[in-house]
Amino acid sequence: MASIRQLKKEIGYISSQVIEDCLDLVRHFNGKELEAMAVIDELVALHNATLEKSNHPDGKDNPQMVRSYYKQIKKDYIEGVNEAYKKLELMVK
Numbered sequence: 001m002a003s004i005r006q007l008k009k010e011i012g013y014i015s016s017q018v019i020e021d022c023l024d025l026v027r028h029f030n031g032k033e034l035e036a037m038a039v040i041d042e043l044v045a046l047h048n049a050t051l052e053k054s055n056h057p058d059g060k061d062n063p064q065m066v067r068s069y070y071k072q073i074k075k076d077y078i079e080g081v082n083e084a085y086k087k088l089e090l091m092v093k
Contacts, residue, residue, distance in 0.1 A: 004054055007070065011054075011077060015047040018084050025088055032091050039087050046080040 022036040022043075053073050059065030 004070075007054055007074070008051060011047060011050055014077075014081055015043060018043050018081055021085075021088060025091060029092065035087070035091050039084050043080070043084050046077065046084075050077045050080075 019040055022040050026033050026036045050073060054070070057066050057069050059069065
C-alpha cells in the first residue's frame, strides 16, 4: 500500500464514479429515481464507513496486522461497490 492518503483518494474517486453512473441512470430511465437514490445512499454510507475505518487501523504497532487490516478494508469496499453496480444493472434491465 502506497499511503493512506492515496487510499482515501481512490475511495473518493470510485465513489464519485458510481454516483455519476446512478445519476446517468436517472437521466436516461424515467421512474428509477427512488431506486437510484437508494443506491447512492448505501454507497455514501459505505464510503463514510470505509474512510472512518481507514483513519483508525487495528494493531498500530504490528505492521503485518496493519497491512492485512487495509487489505480487508479494500476488499470490503470493492465488494460494496460491486453490489451497487449489480443493483444498477438490475434497474437497467
